[in-house]
Amino acid sequence: MKKKNWFTFAAVAIALTTTLAGCGSGNSPSNESTPPSSASPSASDTAAASPSEGASPAGKTFENPELDVAVFQGGYGREFWDSAAEAFMQDYPGTKINITASPKIGELIRPKIVAGNPPDFMYISGSDNTPLVNGLIKDKALLDLTEVFEELTPEGAPLKDKILDGVLNSRATSPYDDGKVYLAPYNFGVMGLWYNKALFEAKGITPPKTWDDFFAANAAAKENGRALLTYQGIYPGYLEEMIVPAIYAAGGQEALKQFFDYDPEFWKSDTFKQVWGLMEKIATEDNALMTGTVALNHTQSQTAFLQGKAMFIPNGSWFEDEMKDAPREDGFSFGYLGVPSFGADKPVSALTNVETVVIPAKAKNPELAKEFLKYLYTDKIVQLNGDKAKAVMAVKGAPDLVKAYITETTYNVYKAADDGMIAVNGAFKPVAKGSKFNPSDEVYKPFSSIMSKQMTLDQYAEKLYKVYSEIQKELEAAGAQ
Structure with missing residues (x-):
């Protein structure tokens, strides 16, 4: 069943030059993890195949090298998050990422948030869980992520240029209509x-x-x-x-x-x-x-x-x-x-709709959380998401990166926009x-x-x-x- 609390985003409608897709994590009734493909590369294989992509900057260290990540375990499963964490730890030696995943993740972490000790990084989805994020938005309890998307990628362009046009100035990511990003885009539908x-x-x-x-x-x-x-x-x-x-x-x-x-x-x-x-x-x-x-x-x-x-x-x-x-x-x-x-x-x-990830304002390790967020948008991890979650991130060029892992129908749906289809986005004001x-x-x-x-x-x-x-x-x- 279609998830009714996914985040659609309000922005001027745009002609997609590259279309993106994914089976929404809360859109399917199933909460089972996607089984791994025996023919698919592991996180370590993928990392080895492209050692420079997402590699730790020379000499970059973190005062706190441990990151607590909470994710919704729905139609996408949790295998992607485990694999992404493994790849990150390999590329950033000395770091440790702890993944907590559950279909009822909101219920699981709510006491920590109330106590002022939230996870450092969260992917919260599913109709039973999204009220938690809505509450954080209303309480202005999310970290401002604008500077993350202004930072330059290894290719020399701001990270925001890699994100699908229109997403970062939408209400799904900029809920206060102030031009600042508080929710970072994840999978796209x-x-x-x-x-x-x-x-x-x-x-x-x-x-x-x-x-x-x-x-x-x-x-x-x-x-x-x-x-x-x-x-x-x-x-x-x-x-x-x-x-x-x-x-x-x-x-x-x-x-x-x-x-x-x-x-x-x-x-x-x-x-x-x-x-x-x-x-x-x-x-x-x-x-x-x-x-x-x-x-x-x-x-x-x-x-x-x-x-x-x-x-x-x-x-x-x-x-x-x-x-x-x-x-x-x-x-x-x-x-x-x-x-x-x-x-x-x-x-x-x-x-169109986009799911999001967030960093709580009271996260104990915001710097490492932001580094992990940037890492998610590397081609290697976008491809890993297609492999493990069978989904497509709101990143330009993502459909072709994950073409081998999604069905022909899914690929064709998102490539349809290449013919000039207009992507219309909207979300009710809180x-x-x-x-x-x-x-x-x-x-x-x-x-x-x-x-x-x-x-x-x-x-x-x-x-x-x-x-x-x-x-x-x-x-x-x-x-x-």
């Missing part, structure tokens, strides 16, 4: 609409590039005995994968800012009417929404799609792996579309501490009523106008305290 590539090729169906093309494809859907669309009905948050890119396509960055920063006037805007009008059309047009969709969970709707009951479904880069054992129609092949545009002269887009509102739930949960035609768009807009107004009041009150 891409979302959008999926289809059966084999069917489209066999029937000569062209993947839609505009919303007009999308609805026109309903005719082909009928001819092939399926509905136009299904989605993960009882988890309507998946629809953000269509909605957020459509908001940008209709109203640009200004509209995204209105939406994510709780401007009540968004719900009276032409952008709202245009984007939510798409959802209303899917709900009301004959054969557009697969019968029963609203009552299905993610596995049921995704299986129905694989079995040929719907032409399209929203999902992310974890889709193929999550459903690897699910039944499907003969010859099925994963095809990734992205999100259609509003005009033939406009590019297809995609919602609400006031103690707020009664969960913005994502307020926006997406009512979709069940919209799609089942029990709520009109006017009723929905009126409800959200009030919600946004109250959130703004809470923020203003909190700011005055």
Whole structure:
């Protein structure tokens, strides 16, 4: 199931010159570690193959050579972190890295954080754990990492130039909108609409590039005995994968800012009417929404799609792996579309997300933690992450570095952006501490009523106008305290 507390990032939408992917650690129901590949190089083999990459600077020593690292053990497993620690210790002789990994890592380390003795470095993910990081953000208890990304790499360019464009000035990494980085990017994901590539090729169906093309494809859907669309009905948050890119396509960055920063006037805007009008059309047009969709969970709707009951479904880069054992129609092949545009002269887009790692402000060994962070972005470790975690970091060129370790489908999803796809990013502004509102739930949960035609768009807009107004009041009150 898709993890609903992953960090998406707010930034001007950008055309990806290099696309990146990974099966989100919390996106898959499985918390088992990825088994190592017998044909894959070990950390020591990789280090030996490229001794200069990531090597310890001559004479560099640390007053405290021991580092405590806490990581979420989910779909990515823990093998990557163990291997990265081993490689670091080899390249930085005399250092020692202690890895603590658990699916319940937040629960495990919370007492240490409360006691003022947090781990030095943390990768916290999974819906049960991310509230811990959200709390650290609200309490401004994370170390400022801006200078790390200003430092020069061995190639002579700032480290920030190696990170995927748009990430470091996004809300996922710069949560206070002050241009400073507090959360460092880790693995990267891409979302959008999926289809059966084999069917489209066999029937000569062209993947839609505009919303007009999308609805026109309903005719082909009928001819092939399926509905136009299904989605993960009882988890309507998946629809953000269509909605957020459509908001940008209709109203640009200004509209995204209105939406994510709780401007009540968004719900009276032409952008709202245009984007939510798409959802209303899917709900009301004959054969557009697969019968029963609203009552299905993610596995049921995704299986129905694989079995040929719907032409399209929203999902992310974890889709193929999550459903690897699910039944499907003969010859099925994963095809990734992205999100259609509003005009033939406009590019297809995609919602993107990035997971992050952090260093607590009270870490006892911040200098070694920052050195370990920089080390993670070396080509050797990016490749090791692909090998052990089967994931792709938010680093330029990463897809090609890990191509040997990911599936052809996964690789193709992220390389699709090379054709000019627009990456659209967004995250809700943090609400006031103690707020009664969960913005994502307020926006997406009512979709069940919209799609089942029990709520009109006017009723929905009126409800959200009030919600946004109250959130703004809470923020203003909190700011005055």
